[in-house]
Amino acid sequence: MLNGIDHVGIAVEDLDGAVELYRRTLGVEPAHRGVVESQGVEEVLFEVGDSRIQLVGALGPDTPVGRFLAKRGPGLHHLGLRVDDVAVTLQTLRAAGVPLVDESPRSGSRGTTIAFVHPAGMGGVLVELVQGAP
Numbered sequence: 001m002l003n004g005i006d007h008v009g010i011a012v013e014d015l016d017g018a019v020e021l022y023r024r025t026l027g028v029e030p031a032h033r034g035v036v037e038s039q040g041v042e043e044v045l046f047e048v049g050d051s052r053i054q055l056v057g058a059l060g061p062d063t064p065v066g067r068f069l070a071k072r073g074p075g076l077h078h079l080g081l082r083v084d085d086v087a088v089t090l091q092t093l094r095a096a097g098v099p100l101v102d103e104s105p106r107s108g109s110r111g112t113t114i115a116f117v118h119p120a121g122m123g124g125v126l127v128e129l130v131q132g133a134p
């Protein structure tokens, strides 16, 4: 079911400033940057081994990440877990009584299929299931 950590999502107020911070401190260069309208974010990805760090900035205050930033400020936002089949994993979680943000799989960036699982069912961690990461 689980194949690895696809990425760690970090909410940032200032995407350019965060990119510069990672570049200056960790010496990494962005591998990808793009807007994901469906999630209300602009994202930057750094490749780290076979995983990634995903910086997410809000496209506006009335988006999930915008509300997160207003409430908690910048920091760790979600854990992206690589799975074989998002639909099957959602079924398993639903059967276990875990509350879901997404009841069915949807399109993510980079041609992936994703679904978010509610933190209330995962010990306070917002989990993003990711299938088909390149």
Ligand code: CO
Pocket (backbone or CB within 6 Å): 007, 009, 054, 078, 080, 128
């Ligand atoms: Co993510």
